Amino acid sequence: xxxxxxxxxxxxxxxxxxxxxxxxxxxxxxxxxxxxxxxxxxxxxxxxxxxxxxxxxxxxxxxxxxxxxxxxxxxxxxxxxxxxxxxxxxxxxxxxxxxxxxxxxxxxxxxxxxxxxxxxxxxxxxx
Amino acid sequence: xxxxxxxxxxxxxxxxxxxxxxxxxxxxxxxxxxxxxxxxxxxxxxxxxxxxxxxxxxxxxxxxxxxxxxxxxxxxxxxxxxxxxxxxxxxxxxxxxxxxxxxxxxxxxxxxxxxxxxxxxxxxxxxxxxxxx
Numbered sequence: 601x602x603x604x605x606x607x608x609x610x611x612x613x614x615x616x617x618x619x620x621x622x623x624x625x626x627x628x629x630x631x632x633x634x635x636x637x638x639x640x641x642x643x644x645x646x647x648x649x650x651x652x653x654x655x656x657x658x659x660x661x662x663x664x665x666x667x668x669x670x671x672x673x674x675x676x677x678x679x680x681x682x683x684x685x686x687x688x689x690x691x692x693x694x695x696x697x698x699x700x701x702x703x704x705x706x707x708x709x710x711x712x713x714x715x716x717x718x719x720x721x722x723x724x725x726x727x
Numbered sequence: 728x729x730x731x732x733x734x735x736x737x738x739x740x741x742x743x744x745x746x747x748x749x750x751x752x753x754x755x756x757x758x759x760x761x762x763x764x765x766x767x768x769x770x771x772x773x774x775x776x777x778x779x780x781x782x783x784x785x786x787x788x789x790x791x792x793x794x795x796x797x798x799x800x801x802x803x804x805x806x807x808x809x810x811x812x813x814x815x816x817x818x819x820x821x822x823x824x825x826x827x828x829x830x831x832x833x834x835x836x837x838x839x840x841x842x843x844x845x846x847x848x849x850x851x852x853x854x855x856x857x858x859x860x
Contacts, residue, residue: 632759654855
């Protein structure tokens with residue numbers, strides 16, 4: 601089966617963005633176990649590159665990361681360029697007030713991967 | 728992450744180091760389709776962190792980064808061999824070589840077959856790059 605054929609299969613696609621390799625890998629593996637096709641990015645710049653060449657249903661991003669913009673900048677870019685894409689921000693900082701009414705979901709660290717994935721699944725079903 | 732007993736004992740966890748996110752992602756996806764668990768690192772600092780972590784039992788490191796000079800790549804490979812002698816280190820200086828390595832690994836992997844030819848992987852990377860530009 602070629603990459604194109606695989607892409608055609610209707611599996612939800614997630615992009616997980618975190619500069620902490622272990623955190624990113626573990627969350628990505630949870631999404632894979634839940635049936636998602638997952639791509640991983642080290643920071644917002646890498647995420648923007650992947651968003652330019654692949655299709656995703658959801659972006660889950662950390663906030664504080666090296667690069668030209670942070671996770672909040674990435675969330676804004678996604679909302680502007682891909683308004684149908686779900687965005688979830690995870691952070692050790694309390695951003696609940698800042699993100700209220702933006703349409704971006706916020707999960708403070710430490711969060712439960714299962715709750716986050718359940719939230720994403722619900723969001724994708726109700727789209 | 729220790730390997731489940733049901734999996735093939737050989738080479739089930741691969742760490743790929745590549746600063747080129749498009750190539751890294753595509754090769755990682757290919758290796759996952761072969762049944763491997765793949766950890767992606769953009770830089771060798773993150774790779775070192777994973778190699779030193781007792782939680783992850785890494786079998787193969789693919790060092791595909793062009794960011795490092797060949798001497799640095801050799802030095803990093805030497806460091807892995809000294810500190811993690813059970814880990815197989817594969818160095819690929821070009822995306823073509825990385826794709827070929829991935830295809831060879833797939834033939835020995837849990838599914839014992841390639842999901843598709845490595846030339847298709849290269850063509851896919853080319854198409855993704857063209858879209859991203």
